Amino acid sequence: MKTSPDLSESLEDYLEAILDLERTSKVARTKDIAEKLAIKPGSVTGALKALGEKGLINYSPYNFITLTPQGKKIAQEIRNRHKTLKHFLHKILQVDDATADATACRMEHAIDPESLEKLVCFVDFIQTCPRTGEDWLAHFTEHCRSKGPDAEQCRACLEELRSKPLPEK
Amino acid sequence: MKTSPDLSESLEDYLEAILDLERTSKVARTKDIAEKLAIKPGSVTGALKALGEKGLINYSPYNFITLTPQGKKIAQEIRNRHKTLKHFLHKILQVDDATADATACRMEHAIDPESLEKLVCFVDFIQTCPRTGEDWLAHFTEHCRSKGPDAEQCRACLEELRSKPLPEK
DNA sequence: AATATTTGTTTGGATAACCTAACTTTGAAA
DNA sequence: TTTCAAAGTTAGGTTATCCAAACAAATATT
Numbered sequence: 372m373k374t375s376p377d378l379s380e381s382l383e384d385y386l387e388a389i390l391d392l393e394r395t396s397k398v399a400r401t402k403d404i405a406e407k408l409a410i411k412p413g414s415v416t417g418a419l420k421a422l423g424e425k426g427l428i429n430y431s432p433y434n435f436i437t438l439t440p441q442g443k444k445i446a447q448e449i450r451n452r453h454k455t456l457k458h459f460l461h462k463i464l465q466v467d468d469a470t471a472d473a474t475a476c477r478m479e480h481a482i483d484p485e486s487l488e489k490l491v492c493f494v495d496f497i498q499t500c501p502r503t504g505e506d507w508l509a510h511f512t513e514h515c516r517s518k519g520p521d522a523e524q525c526r527a528c529l530e531e532l533r534s535k536p537l538p539e540k
Numbered sequence: 541m542k543t544s545p546d547l548s549e550s551l552e553d554y555l556e557a558i559l560d561l562e563r564t565s566k567v568a569r570t571k572d573i574a575e576k577l578a579i580k581p582g583s584v585t586g587a588l589k590a591l592g593e594k595g596l597i598n599y600s601p602y603n604f605i606t607l608t609p610q611g612k613k614i615a616q617e618i619r620n621r622h623k624t625l626k627h628f629l630h631k632i633l634q635v636d637d638a639t640a641d642a643t644a645c646r647m648e649h650a651i652d653p654e655s656l657e658k659l660v661c662f663v664d665f666i667q668t669c670p671r672t673g674e675d676w677l678a679h680f681t682e683h684c685r686s687k688g689p690d691a692e693q694c695r696a697c698l699e700e701l702r703s704k705p706l707p708e709k
Numbered sequence: 710a711a712t713a714t715t716t717g718t719t720t721g722g723a724t725a726a727c728c729t730a731a732c733t734t735t736g737a738a739a
Numbered sequence: 740t741t742t743c744a745a746a747g748t749t750a751g752g753t754t755a756t757c758c759a760a761a762c763a764a765a766t767a768t769t
Binding site: 470480518522537 | 629632633634635636639640642643646647649650651652654655658659661662664665668669670671672676679680683684687688689691694695697698699701702706707
Binding site: 569570571581582584585586601602 | 715716717718719720
């Protein structure tokens with residue numbers, strides 16, 4: 372039994388929107404899904420039927436829409452991809468919040484499991500490794516602005532790093 | 541005059557394939573494009589007409605296909621996105637070569653200019669900053685394997701970093 | 710040159726998404 | 740309870756891709 376049937380980008384977006392609406396409003400309605408995805412309500416119905424047939428949502432006409440357990444699991448995976456990508460773009464690469472969100476929304480359909488896992492690990496490494504962390508990220512911002520390394524600054528930075536105590540043995 | 545008309549992912553793929561073929565074989569032929577994109581030759585013709593009408597390729601039936609200057613410029617941008625993403629995935633995140641290539645091929649259609657620029661800058665920063673660089677990346681590989689930081693190793697790593705001479709003033 | 714093979718194009722058909730506009734159902738106010 | 744506005748669905752149309760298979764052109768072989 373496959374947990375992740377091959378879904379189109381479009382259907383993935385629907386699932387994600389439904390999960391979001393379930394969280395904020397308890398239920399998902401056609402109108403709200405349409406608004407969130409910026410499409411017309413008429414287009415939503417067809418997608419809901421498709422998701423219903425795949426067993427990912429409980430759909431019966433004129434009724435509220437809920438995710439099935441399988442649908443929820445997939446929706447959460449998509450949401451997870453989105454959050455990871457957005458975090459990387461916004462918090463690490465310092466991409467503007469709205470742009471990061473929009474780009475994550477497209478990239479979430481493109482990334483594969485291995486890359487995702489490595490990305491999660493990488494972000495964690497940057498944040499926990501004593502050679503990097505927050506202050507290092509601040510230097511990245513500077514590097515971006517000045518479009519290159521600055522020998523003077525690099526020396527000062529290294530000196531400061533050396534002045535910090537080593538972790539306990 | 542817009543340099544980048546909105547192209548579908550599909551048409552972007554065609555342009556990229558044509559650029560590739562121009563480089564390796566001087567000229568792009570329908571058959572080779574079809575092979576590279578894993579679609580049937582019959583489907584290629586339609587796409588070529590579309591690209592021809594947009595002024596991105598020189599297309600006349602039964603003749604060789606070449607990129608127009610505008611088409612070439614766009615194709616190079618796409619190629620650039622691809623290369624940047626693949627490099628990040630493969631060389632930084634240490635994702636398997638084939639997977640990195642396939643994922644870059646999908647993500648290249650999703651990334652926006654700001655994120656791309658920041659990503660380029662970020663990779664450059666990692667490679668030029670004395671606090672990171674190649675040896676730091678090796679530690680990332682280790683961090684991935686062990687799924688977390690190791691206090692012992694971190695201390696040793698910091699000590700080694702300190703033993704290196706500071707850059708000249 | 711005549712024929713065979715390869716390459717390229719056309720045609721007809723399928724599917725996925727979307728839209729607009731008409732129609733149906735639901736549920737709340739009069 | 741009747742009525743009516745909001746929400747949801749259906750029907751018909753468009754566009755973008757793709758395929759299969761028939762057909763046409765170009766090239767290679769004999």
